[in-house]
Amino acid sequence: MAQRIGVVGLGTMGAGIVQVCLEAGLTVIGLDGSVEARDRGVAHVRRGLERRVTKGQLSESDCAEALGRLRLAEDIAELSAVDLVIEAIAELPDAKHSLFRDLVRVTSATTILATNTSAISVTGIAEASGRPSHVVGLHFFNPAPVMPLVEVVRTRLVDEAVYRAALDFAGALGKEAVPCPDTPGFIVNRVLVPMLNDAVRTLAETGVDPADLDRALKAGAGWPMGPLALIDLIGVDVQVHASEAIASGLDNPAYAPHPLLRRMLEEGRLGRKSGRGFHEYPTT
Template sequence: MAEVRSIGVVGLGAMGAGIAQVAIEAGYDVVGREVSADLCDVAAARIEHFLGRKVEKGQLEAADRDAAVGRLRTTTALDDLAGCDLVIEAIVEELAAKQELFAALEDVCGPDTVLASNTSALSVTEIAAATHAPERVIGMHFFNPAPLMPLVEIVRAELSSDEAFETGFTVAERMGKAPVRCHDTPGFVVNRILIPLLNDCIRVLDEARVSPEDLDTAMTKGAGWPMGPCTLVDLVGIDVHVHASEALYEKLREPRMAAPPRLVAMRNAGLLGRKSGRGFYRYGDAPGA
């Protein structure tokens, strides 16, 4: 298993920027790629902001913050990832887009580069099928927000090599995460369990005629959940949850996997949770329901 010194991150949205932050804090040199210089600047500023917050809270020394920031380089050119030992993809959750990217990465990167997808619901095996060397493709599913959530699912696709699989695990450990190994099945571990469970919770809203506040109280006080289901779906993003539900239902055809009509209607109305200012709850200066 080759030592990983440099990591590429493709897609610097909330997840990708979080992964890049975790990587530079762990001492890796990181090349972050976005489609425009403006998006690169936004991501770099986001990472510097959150590292600065850690300094203010006494969680990170200023010198360590400066050193971490110095290990980050952003680019719009995919060719700049050529020297990376590991590339983690964190782009839009669309199979065709990911397959196109992995085919391009295979041409750009060296033969020993491990290619990882941060997909939460798509098949890593199907993503790897777009390459000529699927043995070097794995899944590394970080949870949002990546700098705070300790779990990373390391996913073995059908043709993943032992070396690539263990490389992903070792890198996640060095990042201070709690990685778990699993095979490429719909939803992997957490989402296979959590998505139908959350869908059941949302259906209860209508069936039991309970308010979002009371449902959250019931699950936190009665079941010991650290966060109520409505609060959690708002945090994840209602559009993200619906997309994942639809992907799992397409693969498994289990009714519990299908997104409840209430969530689909909210997604269609732009009520996406925290990121839009409104979901089951109101956030910031969003207008009332």
Template sequence: MADIQSIAVIGAGTMGSGIAHVFARSGFQVTLCDVEQRFLDRALASIRTNLGREAAKGKLSEAEIEPTLSRIRATVDMQSLTGAELAVEAAPERYELKAEVFRALDRILPSTAILATNTSSISITKMAALTRRPAQVIGMHFFNPVPVMALVEVVRGMATSDSSFATVYEVAVLLGKTPVEVNDAPGFVSNRVLMPLINEAAFAVMEGVATPEAIDQVFKLGMAHPMGPLTLADFIGIDVCLDILRVLQEGFGDPKYRPCPLLVRMVDAGWLGRKSNRGFFTYEK
């Protein structure tokens, strides 16, 4: 494995801050980049809070919090990422936005650097084709909350080299994660299977088959799911679920992935789940 020490994380939202957290906690030097300082400030505050929670649970010592935070440098200047050996893009799940980030990273980063994307559904092969280094483009799909969830889908594009795959796989292990090899296809494995479940649950609500509470109870008690599909949809974000379903519908050209109209209306209403305090369920502010 290449000796990766310097990491760039682009996007300081929920996923990006979590990714920066786990890299810094594992001893990597991290540069966290976003377009506005307020996003970075919010991310650093969240990382500090989450490190405190880990310390309270005995997962790390109080003495490790400040050294971990000191390994994260926040910047709004993407040009300052020139020394990164591995970049993880964690921008919102929109192809045009991710494409813009990837083109910039390809210009800025050393020719030896690996470009990874945390996309949950967009084609790795398509992203790689935007660059001059398709062999060094790969999917590194973390799950929310990143510091807690063990899985990382490591996704090979058509051009991804064995050495790039091996490097990212080993890095994921160093993060304390369990990497799973997946080939490039819309939604990979996780969302190809999960999103139709959430979509069908939304159809059941829309058609009056059962309440959201009843649907989730069926899955928790009958299928031993830790949370029901509609609670999970609220946790992921209704807008994110809708974006992924549209990627699946376009990618496969199959009407079975057609998003439930209720999901579309909820997004139009701003009912995005936990982050907006209302989705299929309501939440305390």
């Protein structure tokens, strides 16, 4: 199994994925295009592991040992010796295509290249990379250290042994690895993203209080958290980009993000990460 892991993009998902890999005993090299985001990501990983210590799930020495297996890269070339790269940068096709071309340039011919995209075509990323046989989707859920599911996305171009190794890798992380074809939104987001858009539509059309909408879905439909709070956790930007990708992938404008979400994105009301979305959050 892959032992040396590169994680590119240390935001919400990348930091969580780093923590999962460290907890599984793996060595991780993290890379982010922004120094501030990188520092925030490392602080996020540290907090996540320290929370395990507080809960008695990890000893102080194991926490320190795990953090010692995380190295930070300044340049993509430092990923040359990893067995597997997990990309968790912004949900923008051009940025991902360009990154995968660079990853193919710097890594070995056997390195598995995985994208954590929510809704962009993995086949498109594989084709753009120039090494489509080694590209898969490893779609973690937020927060990655807590959510059990990883959708392991298969394209028609992937090498069978590479795909099997990716499935085994997700399983070895202790995750529920679910094989999944490369269709827009895969399984969960194909269902969930339109439901979240419907919640925003209901909010905009009825004028219901956001806290009441969330309370109603929790108490009446058994949701563990309200849909608006969930969008705040996911990120309004991610919800907008995921909706756009599903709408365009299925060629169906009904899946497009609600205008209220676009307005929030323009205003920088991104949810938890900006301190304000549908609800307000203390910034740390």
